[in-house]
Structures are given as structure tokens and as C-alpha cells.
Amino acid sequence: MSNKLSIVVVEPDRERAILIVDSLRAAGDFDVSVISEVTGLARHVSSRDPDVVLVDLTSPSRDILEELTLASGPLDRPVAMFVDRSDDSLTKAAIEAGVSAYVVDGLRADRIKPIMDAAIARFHMFHRMRLELETTKRALEERKVIDRAKGLLMKARGLDEEAAYALLRKTAMDQGRKVVDVAEALVTAAGLLS
Amino acid sequence: MSLKPLEAGFIPLVDAAPLILAREIGFAEEEGLDLRLRAAPSWSTLRDMLAIGAIDAAHMLSAMPVAMALGLGGISERIDVLSVLSVNGNVVGVSSALAERMRVAGHRFDFADADSAGRALIEAAGDRPRIGVPFPFSMHADLLFHWLGALGLPAPQALQVVTVPPQLMAEAIAAGEIDAFCVGSPWGSIAVENGVGELLLPGSAIRAFAPEKVLAVRHGWAEAEPGLTRSLMRAAWRTGRWLSEGGNQVTAAEILSRREYLDLSPEIIERSLSGQQVISPRGEVRSVPNFLVFFRGAATYPWRSQAAMIAHSMAARAGLDRANAIEAARSIFRTDLYRQNLRDLGAEMPGASDKIEGALTRPTPVASESGRLILEPDSFFDGYIFDPSTQD
Incomplete structure (x- = not known):
């Protein structure tokens, strides 16, 4: 089995998705894929069986992913939201930047950090761009x-x-x-x- | 006197009214608060904002703090429930195609009889109907599991309950992703307006008095800020009383319809406030007493038995120890703070912190400090009774 972390990015906007994928690839050797359809989101995510799911906090479809935290069937992998309080400052930074992550339970924090750092930096940039545009x-x-x-x-x-x-x-x-x-x-x- | 700033989060729904109008009508200001409101894009984001301290208080699904107390759903900060913001207000709706099949089979769409509506739905929807709810831990999910479970569809094997954000519910039903939904006001009416669905039942037909949204804060915050906690509780309670007074619904609907709040037509919002529901694109109207309650019958009192009942069914579905779950949930519903902070406003104070859920089929006087408290009917359509004292 490959030791590469698999990451799913949930992002309907194609341009943004490309930017996120690029920055994640630059941050490490990850297996990154994008889901742009909200339809059947929970199903698509669980069929890809990723280690980490990244999603925009401002998207209402984020609630759909909460379903993944319910380990309802024997085949479902337990998934926890990244905000597991093991690293409060990272959690806070992520929420303030507007990104949230769902990670499979048991994934070590030092393997998640570079992913989150890259995602947070990218989301901060989106946020700034949006603010500038609005202003x-x-x-x-x-x-x-x-x-x-x-x-x-x-x-x-x-x-x-x-x-x-x-x-x-x-x-x-x-x-x-x-x-x-x-x-x-x-x-x-x-x-x-x- | 300078006002103390307090940040509260909400989801743009009709039942966010006690917070929105506390600000707009001025009850927050009278209680010394500069109540700043932030709309959240999703329940999970609202929860996270509250947990990390980005906001002080939130309009929250009643099941959400209970789920957190049980360690379900990722983040587990202890959240306390200061009061109930609203009771009922959900509707069950079906796709136009399913409504047509039910009609052909003889269902009358009386918008009242949960037993016949449920049987007609099961009959017409076929195997494993797909039903949308806004969040996995919600009264919506609880109502569905109870209702269809009692009629012979054991959850979760026999029905697929899927999460669909409320603002996407009409789209999901139009796209054929779901057969039915249970959603808060006014999103059921939006499905009707868009001509993609019909309303089958109000939530109150399944359970007559279901705690829907609560006023939630971090446990540590309530302890550290007793003054702000008190002001916030009083402002919300006074707004609930204002909302229940005749003639204020039109004003409330106008304010809620503003762009920074619900950004929807006031006419649609008023249907929820008045309980006059338009159930089909043909304009059939059904009038529902207690469709959405903000005040009557001590609606805002955070009965610990309500927390216990949510925990009981949640623990059963998640395979957790029920007695532990009930104990954890009961302690976060703060009847103590309710008594302490609202007594001198004249709020009705029930004599107990628990009641037997589902026992009342008609308005009933109960023991209270004033001796004038009348509780509204709280029965389940199938006669179910939840007695918290026998659940250990």
C-alpha cells in the first residue's frame, strides 16, 4: 500500500481548486483529488476513502461532510474533524482562514501540519483577494x-x-x-x- | 450607560427571530448589550465558531450541544444551553412526483394526521426512501426516525436520511436526489414556491412540542461572564414574549426579510410566524396551531428531560451507553441559570427541572412558582411517552 497521504479537496470553483491543488503538491508528495459536485458529496468522499478532506468553511455544503463523522456502518471509516484540539493554535488558524479539514482518526499530527499550513496560506490569500475585490x-x-x-x-x-x-x-x-x-x-x- | 459588546452567531432561519429581533426591536440594548449578529454558512461552522471563541453565543439546533456532550461529531467543547429559543417550526415535504402518487393512492394531505401521512408515504415511496435533513444531529432527524420507526421502518436500515443544507433542499428535491425532506422554516415553503414539492406534515403533528433551537454558549464563558449571560438570556426571553404578542408578526417578518438576515420575501416568512402554511403550488392553505412557538407554555424553559430524550435516541443510534449519555446531556441544560436570571422578569417557573415528555394531550396546568403555568400539549402521534426517571 502506498504511504502517500490522499487528500480530497471539495471546491466547486475550478480556478480555486487548481490553486489549492498546486499549493498542496508544492508542500509535499500527496495524492490530491478534487470534488466539485455537491450532489452526492458524502457518497463521493467516502468512495474515494481519503485520509484528509479539505473544505471551504463558508460553503453551506460543509454540513454534508458532518455525516462522515457518524460511523454508522461497519464499512465506514471513522472520520474526525481536524479540530480535535490536539493543536489549538493550528485549529484556530484554520478556522480563521476559512478552511476546515476532516481527517481519518489516528493520522499523526506531524503528517497533517504541512497540509494545513499550505491550505491555510492559500485560503488567507483567497480571503484577501475577495476583500480587495469587494472594497x-x-x-x-x-x-x-x-x-x-x-x-x-x-x-x-x-x-x-x-x-x-x-x-x-x-x-x-x-x-x-x-x-x-x-x-x-x-x-x-x-x-x-x- | 455604555453597551457591552456581545457577538452571537445564527443561521438565517425564521427561528433565529429571538436574537435578530432582540437587536432590532431593542431588547438587547435595554439589557445593556450591543448585540452583534453574524450569519453562519452552515451548522458545523457555527458550532466551530462558538467552540473556538470567535463568537460568544449561538442560535443552535437543540440536538447539537447534546451531540457535543456525547462526544459525537468531531469537536467536543462543553456547550451549555441557557434557554430554548423556539419550539416546533419544521415541516415534512415530499417531491411533486411522490405527492402525486400518494394522492392517487387516496391520501388527503390534511397536514395533520401523522399516522395516515406516514403510511401513505411508506406505501408510495417504495424501498428505503431518501429523506433530506439539514444536519445529522437535529430534531429533524429525531422526528423522522421516531415517526417512520413507529410505523415500521426501522432506522437507519430502512430509510436513508441524508444531510442537505436547508437552502439547497428545494434544489435537491427538484433534482430527484431525495424523495422527501424535513426542514425548518421557511425552506419547506420555498420548495412549494418553486413548484418542486408539497408539504405533508408540520413537525408538531409528529411531536406536539419539540424543542427546536436553543441559546447556546460555552460552559466556561457562562461561568466567566455571569453579567453578560444574564443580559443575553433576558433579552432573548423578552423578545420571545414580544414575538408571541398579536400584531407583531408583520413587523417581525419585515425585519427578518432584510438582506442581512433571511433575504427572502416577508410574505413567506409570515406563513411560518402565523402558522398559515401554503402546502402545495396550487395554493391550498392549512392552519396549524403551535406551528412555531417562541413563548407560550414556558416554551423557553430548558427542560432537562428534553435533553435526556435527545441523548437517549442519539445514544441508541450511535451505540453509546444510554445512562451516561442522559446524564451528560441533562447537565448542560441550565435550568439553574434560567431560574436565577429570569425569575424577576416574571417568567413562568416550572416547579421541576424534568417532565414526562409526551404525556400531555391538551393544555394542562402544572406546578409552578406562580401557580398559573399552563403547559401546551406535548404528545407524540403514536402515544409514545418518555419518562426520564425510568431511563437509568
Whole structure:
């Protein structure tokens, strides 16, 4: 029997799956495969009989894997979630990064650590990327609303751009609100009145 | 007075209302809490967040802390149950194809008689029906095992109970992966709205008063933070009372429907709060008393017998020692903290910490401190009785 650890990564997004697989392969000589279908997930995982299952914590389908922790039949291998408290800091790091792992009982901690380290690093990166993307998107949307509000003020009050923005900012400060909120209220109101 | 921050996790379901509205209606603030709510993507993630201390409290399946006390399901931190957040609220539904077969065979879909509904289901579904539940350790699973077991399908050999996250339940039934489901509100109604399934029974037709969600905290946290524990319990209890008052359902449904909470239409949410269930895509309506209970009949009291009963059936399925399981489960349902922290609010205080589960077929006055406590019916459809004192 091969001594290689077999790892199953549950990840519907193909790009992400490839990145995770790459980083795991770089971390050690593992036998890595990916399941992208949520349908029949518990069945697929148990048929591959892996040593470790890695799954995104933000996925609702994670609950499906909890079934694996119920050793209900004589053929089922007992599976425990990685969070077995033997290494609290690693557990915490994993949960904060948004990855959880299910490992077969009895697997030694020093064999899991490199896998978890690689997965945690990768998940942290995903998290950062997602945060950056959201921040950028929000900034763009806010700018769009403020531009529209400025345009409305320029037309209605005959102001130039700078004066329109100053008026928005002053109103926001007076009311203790954000500029974008005032702009949004103005755009909504203008939409209703037109 | 400055508010004390407290982080609580929830799963976006109608029965998260006692926490969501504690924040939105202001009971949390009145109790001195800045209650910050975090939606969790799955039950296992919510459990882990609570266990590692990423959150202080959680809206949790009643069976989950019991499973943890029994050492089932991976993580085993001691979690205490401060109170019950909701009773009942689950529905059993079947695929459109199965509903059609049952109808042809003469089933009337009265949404009330668990005996005839169960027999019709077994008859029409064939061998080993596949039934989806949101989590392996849940009242949903317990209800199914009890119901179909009593009608002659011994679990787990004769039926396949599979885990399907609630938000994927309608999809799973549409894709033919499952024949039936038992799920919390409002996900059964979503299956009906999508035209992929019909509702067969409310959970209350199987067991009239089943503890569904609980207010859970780490044991160590409750010990270390008695002030926060007290405030949280009081805020949740007062919100439960508010939810039970007539006329508040519309407001509650509107708030729950917001994007940061359930992100679903308020009309669908109101069906659960009012117990007016639309059971088929043809719009048939069934009215269910005690469909989802937040307050009535000392609903929030964490009866130790309820913990014992969950532990009893869980231990039987997992092959654990029943007496040990019952003892472990009873101790985490904190009737002591309930008495200590809610008495001066006027909460009804039952005289005992245990009751015989399933004995009441009608509203019944029982011994309590005020002498005014009336318990709601809690019987099982098959007359089953669980007496915790005879389970050693």
C-alpha cells in the first residue's frame, strides 16, 4: 500500500481548486483529488476513502461532510474533524482562514501540519483577494452615485462641480452622515420626482 | 450607560427571530448589550465558531450541544444551553412526483394526521426512501426516525436520511436526489414556491412540542461572564414574549426579510410566524396551531428531560451507553441559570427541572412558582411517552 497521504479537496470553483491543488503538491508528495459536485458529496468522499478532506468553511455544503463523522456502518471509516484540539493554535488558524479539514482518526499530527499550513496560506490569500475585490467594487459604486448626485446639483442649482461636491460634503457633515448616503438619498429622491 | 459588546452567531432561519429581533426591536440594548449578529454558512461552522471563541453565543439546533456532550461529531467543547429559543417550526415535504402518487393512492394531505401521512408515504415511496435533513444531529432527524420507526421502518436500515443544507433542499428535491425532506422554516415553503414539492406534515403533528433551537454558549464563558449571560438570556426571553404578542408578526417578518438576515420575501416568512402554511403550488392553505412557538407554555424553559430524550435516541443510534449519555446531556441544560436570571422578569417557573415528555394531550396546568403555568400539549402521534426517571 502506498504511504502517500490522499487528500480530497471539495471546491466547486475550478480556478480555486487548481490553486489549492498546486499549493498542496508544492508542500509535499500527496495524492490530491478534487470534488466539485455537491450532489452526492458524502457518497463521493467516502468512495474515494481519503485520509484528509479539505473544505471551504463558508460553503453551506460543509454540513454534508458532518455525516462522515457518524460511523454508522461497519464499512465506514471513522472520520474526525481536524479540530480535535490536539493543536489549538493550528485549529484556530484554520478556522480563521476559512478552511476546515476532516481527517481519518489516528493520522499523526506531524503528517497533517504541512497540509494545513499550505491550505491555510492559500485560503488567507483567497480571503484577501475577495476583500480587495469587494472594497474596490464598493468604492466604484460609491463614486458613481456621488457623480450622479453632483450632476443633479449642477443642473438644478447651476453650480460647478467643485461647489456641488462641497454642498454634498457640507450637508453630510451637518447631518452626521456619509457623503455617499446623502448622494444616494438625493439620487433616489430625484428619481421619484422625475 | 455604555453597551457591552456581545457577538452571537445564527443561521438565517425564521427561528433565529429571538436574537435578530432582540437587536432590532431593542431588547438587547435595554439589557445593556450591543448585540452583534453574524450569519453562519452552515451548522458545523457555527458550532466551530462558538467552540473556538470567535463568537460568544449561538442560535443552535437543540440536538447539537447534546451531540457535543456525547462526544459525537468531531469537536467536543462543553456547550451549555441557557434557554430554548423556539419550539416546533419544521415541516415534512415530499417531491411533486411522490405527492402525486400518494394522492392517487387516496391520501388527503390534511397536514395533520401523522399516522395516515406516514403510511401513505411508506406505501408510495417504495424501498428505503431518501429523506433530506439539514444536519445529522437535529430534531429533524429525531422526528423522522421516531415517526417512520413507529410505523415500521426501522432506522437507519430502512430509510436513508441524508444531510442537505436547508437552502439547497428545494434544489435537491427538484433534482430527484431525495424523495422527501424535513426542514425548518421557511425552506419547506420555498420548495412549494418553486413548484418542486408539497408539504405533508408540520413537525408538531409528529411531536406536539419539540424543542427546536436553543441559546447556546460555552460552559466556561457562562461561568466567566455571569453579567453578560444574564443580559443575553433576558433579552432573548423578552423578545420571545414580544414575538408571541398579536400584531407583531408583520413587523417581525419585515425585519427578518432584510438582506442581512433571511433575504427572502416577508410574505413567506409570515406563513411560518402565523402558522398559515401554503402546502402545495396550487395554493391550498392549512392552519396549524403551535406551528412555531417562541413563548407560550414556558416554551423557553430548558427542560432537562428534553435533553435526556435527545441523548437517549442519539445514544441508541450511535451505540453509546444510554445512562451516561442522559446524564451528560441533562447537565448542560441550565435550568439553574434560567431560574436565577429570569425569575424577576416574571417568567413562568416550572416547579421541576424534568417532565414526562409526551404525556400531555391538551393544555394542562402544572406546578409552578406562580401557580398559573399552563403547559401546551406535548404528545407524540403514536402515544409514545418518555419518562426520564425510568431511563437509568
